[in-house]
Amino acid sequence: MIRPPFPTCFLQWGIPMRERTSGRTVGGFRNVFLQGPAVTLLLLWMLVPLGMTLWFSFQRYNLINPMISGFAGWDNYTYLLTDPALWTAMGNTLLLVGWVLAISVIGGTLLAVLFQQEFFGRGIARLLVIAPFFVMPTVGALVWKNMLMHPVNGVFAWLSDLLGLPVIDWFSSMPLTSIIIIVAWQWMPFALLILLTAIQSLDDDQVEAARMDGAGPLAIFWFITLPHLKRAISVVIMIEMIFLLTIFAEIFVTTSGGPGLASTNLAYFIYIRALLDFDVGGASAGGVIAIILANIVAIFLIRTVAKNLET
Amino acid sequence: MATLQLNNIVKDFGGTQVIKGVDLEVKDREFVVFVGPSGCGKSTLMRMIAGLESTTSGEIAIDGQRVNEVGPADRGLAMVFQSYALYPHMTVEDNMGFSLRLAKVPRAERREKVLAAARILQLEPLLDRKPRALSGGQRQRVAIGRAIVRNPSIFLFDEPLSNLDAALRVQMRIELARLHEELDATMIYVTHDQIEAMTMADKIVVLQDGVVEQIGSPMELYHHPRNRFVAGFIGSPKMNFLEVEVRGADAEGVDVALPGGDCRVPVAGDGVSAGDTLTLGIRPEHLVLDEAGPLTGRIQVIERLGGVTSLYLEHGDSEWILVADGNVAHRVHDEVRFTFDPACAHLFTADGLALAHLTRHPLADIDRKENRASSASDGR
Numbered sequence: 001m002i003r004p005p006f007p008t009c010f011l012q013w014g015i016p017m018r019e020r021t022s023g024r025t026v027g028g029f030r031n032v033f034l035q036g037p038a039v040t041l042l043l044l045w046m047l048v049p050l051g052m053t054l055w056f057s058f059q060r061y062n063l064i065n066p067m068i069s070g071f072a073g074w075d076n077y078t079y080l081l082t083d084p085a086l087w088t089a090m091g092n093t094l095l096l097v098g099w100v101l102a103i104s105v106i107g108g109t110l111l112a113v114l115f116q117q118e119f120f121g122r123g124i125a126r127l128l129v130i131a132p133f134f135v136m137p138t139v140g141a142l143v144w145k146n147m148l149m150h151p152v153n154g155v156f157a158w159l160s161d162l163l164g165l166p167v168i169d170w171f172s173s174m175p176l177t178s179i180i181i182i183v184a185w186q187w188m189p190f191a192l193l194i195l196l197t198a199i200q201s202l203d204d205d206q207v208e209a210a211r212m213d214g215a216g217p218l219a220i221f222w223f224i225t226l227p228h229l230k231r232a233i234s235v236v237i238m239i240e241m242i243f244l245l246t247i248f249a250e251i252f253v254t255t256s257g258g259p260g261l262a263s264t265n266l267a268y269f270i271y272i273r274a275l276l277d278f279d280v281g282g283a284s285a286g287g288v289i290a291i292i293l294a295n296i297v298a299i300f301l302i303r304t305v306a307k308n309l310e311t
Numbered sequence: 312m313a314t315l316q317l318n319n320i321v322k323d324f325g326g327t328q329v330i331k332g333v334d335l336e337v338k339d340r341e342f343v344v345f346v347g348p349s350g351c352g353k354s355t356l357m358r359m360i361a362g363l364e365s366t367t368s369g370e371i372a373i374d375g376q377r378v379n380e381v382g383p384a385d386r387g388l389a390m391v392f393q394s395y396a397l398y399p400h401m402t403v404e405d406n407m408g409f410s411l412r413l414a415k416v417p418r419a420e421r422r423e424k425v426l427a428a429a430r431i432l433q434l435e436p437l438l439d440r441k442p443r444a445l446s447g448g449q450r451q452r453v454a455i456g457r458a459i460v461r462n463p464s465i466f467l468f469d470e471p472l473s474n475l476d477a478a479l480r481v482q483m484r485i486e487l488a489r490l491h492e493e494l495d496a497t498m499i500y501v502t503h504d505q506i507e508a509m510t511m512a513d514k515i516v517v518l519q520d521g522v523v524e525q526i527g528s529p530m531e532l533y534h535h536p537r538n539r540f541v542a543g544f545i546g547s548p549k550m551n552f553l554e555v556e557v558r559g560a561d562a563e564g565v566d567v568a569l570p571g572g573d574c575r576v577p578v579a580g581d582g583v584s585a586g587d588t589l590t591l592g593i594r595p596e597h598l599v600l601d602e603a604g605p606l607t608g609r610i611q612v613i614e615r616l617g618g619v620t621s622l623y624l625e626h627g628d629s630e631w632i633l634v635a636d637g638n639v640a641h642r643v644h645d646e647v648r649f650t651f652d653p654a655c656a657h658l659f660t661a662d663g664l665a666l667a668h669l670t671r672h673p674l675a676d677i678d679r680k681e682n683r684a685s686s687a688s689d690g691r
């Protein structure tokens with residue numbers, strides 16, 4: 001019914017003998033038959049919920065009041081789009097996605113370079129730094145909430161107490177920032193994992209040639225390593241983006257979207273509509289808007305990524 | 312202008328010695344080739360010269376200055392890698408100009424230098440391409456161009472042509488030789504290819520297991536190998552070896568027993584006495600088919616190359632190779648008789664050292680430059 005915004009443009013049919021801009025030919029007619037079953041299944045899997053969401057979004061459908069029913073026209077949408085809460089939620093979503101992406105990609109890249117170096121205990125260190133990714137989002141968020149960011153018995157409170165600084169009540173004074181920190185902590189290991197494997201495929205000869213050309217560590221990072229990682233970084237951005245647009249558990253267990261709407265993102269907003277207000281029609285409309293938003297982002301993203309992948 | 316001296320350099324990789332004390336003197340503008348079996352340490356030695364690998368002990372000096380502690384970029388060397396190691400995301404021009412860009416050379420001057428190098432290598436039409444869109448030979452030329460742009464005093468090449476097909480190798484070989492003359496630079500070159508080594512080198516360094524076996528001009532190594540390893544390694548097909556018994560020896564020669572009668576080899580026989588066992592070495596191209604020859608063999612395999620024919624012979628319990636002219640009509644299983652000129656034969660003692668020839672081969676000291684029309688005319 002309410003489905004996460006998954007970019008539909010991931011689907012691709014095998015078209016007989018296409019030609020890339022570079023002049024290389026790809027694919028063949030046979031693709032259709034080989035990919036057919038999988039693609040059909042995927043289509044059904046996606047289209048049925050999508051169709052239902054679309055259908056409900058044009059219905060008057062409230063779980064509390066079964067008397068309200070029938071075709072609603074664009075009412076659900078106009079009601080939503082004129083609701084300032086939607087725009088707040090959208091802004092929060094973009095802030096959340098943008099910041100987490102920035103932190104995890106930049107941090108992941110730097111960590112990848114660091115963990116590529118030889119040092120004692122590297123294997124253990126790698127394992128530890130990747131561990132947050134395997135912690136369930138709810139558990140991770142609860143640990144942050146109760147053990148780290150708690151204003152009374154959290155580690156941060158204890159630290160600032162130790163240093164004589166005022167104690168910060170993270171979730172009430174900077175709710176969105178706190179959630180960004182938690183989500184970035186979860187996703188940085190993912191970026192690190194992908195980028196570390198990418199960095200390991202960098203040709204040693206290239207680095208040595210650059211050294212002979214007079215490049216220091218910084219120049220090697222900037223001119224050799226970073227361009228080499230470009231592809232992997234675009235893949236990380238793409239995958240993280242898809243998951244970050246639908247962040248829910250972290251918000252649910254920490255701030256519950258509050259105070260007010262300060263940490264409500266689109267997914268959480270839809271949840272408020274559907275399950276707190278019992279307004280299925282309105283929530284479905286929100287879902288459709290989320291799908292559209294995700295697709296707009298994905299189209300831009302996939303374009304740039306595809307361009308990166310080709311060269 | 313650059314000379315290079317290696318003084319007893321050693322490389323230790325965590326307990327295993329890979330280079331075991333190498334001494335080498337490279338003169339200005341010399342073309343030195345390192346050859347040796349796979350894993351003997353050629354690349355390691357070259358990387359130590361380049362500064363990419365530290366030196367465990369010993370001294371590396373360029374123009375008389377110790378450079379052990381100098382970084383690779385500041386030694387004034389340029390290296391061309393076997394894998395080309397071009398930067399895949401940069402255009403040919405950026406690849407070639409990368410060192411200048413790092414040195415903060417202004418754009419216009421950079422372009423000028425890159426263009427000059429591109430002109431030498433006929434790369435001008437390709438300057439805007441990415442390495443991906445180049446053929447193997449073109450990539451190789453870009454890699455060489457990148458080295459030229461830095462205007463190094465010494466060029467290092469690690470098997471630069473081994474990824475190219477045979478025809479392109481010949482072409483690049485000639486181009487490299489031309490480049491060597493044009494740039495007046497000192498070059499050090501690692502190769503597996505006998506022909507490259509013999510045709511390009513002023514001086515060949517034969518390495519085995521991290522030890523220098525012999526250093527000399529190509530003709531010197533061919534005609535006067537210092538030991539059995541060098542004799543077997545230089546020359547293709549390989550030299551034939553046979554254990555022989557000494558009948559008599561003096562300073563004027565050594566008499567050895569062959570299956571078809573005795574034979575006097577003109578090498579210094581000091582220290583050898585009758586009854587000793589030596590190894591006779593004779594190159595396939597110095598064996599001659601002869602109905603009255605003292606040696607016999609049964610043909611196992613015939614390789615006809617058109618111009619020459621290689622016969623693989625069963626000779627006693629060893630296999631010998633004989634290179635005859637292209638028109639021999641023999642068939643497999645034929646019994647052939649053959650002979651050789653004793654002056655071309657080599658004798659090795661039990662520990663592998665060669666007995667010195669009494670007369671030096673007339674071409675042993677020939678200068679490589681004398682083989683080229685362009686530089687011969689310089690000496691008018």
Ligand SMILES: Nc1ncnc2c1ncn2[C@@H]1O[C@H](COP(=O)(O)OP(=O)(O)OP(=O)(O)O)[C@@H](O)[C@H]1O
Pocket residue numbers: 324329347348349350351352353354355356
């Ligand atoms: N980093 C290293 N650690 C330990 N041993 C090494 C290392 N690099 C090279 N070796 C060893 O040093 C020896 C020489 O290697 P090197 O690459 O110099 O050989 P090579 O003569 O260039 O061989 P090839 O002709 O196959 O390129 C080899 O036995 C190799 O296993």
Ligand SMILES: [Mg+2]
Pocket residue numbers: 353354355
């Ligand atoms: Mg090598």
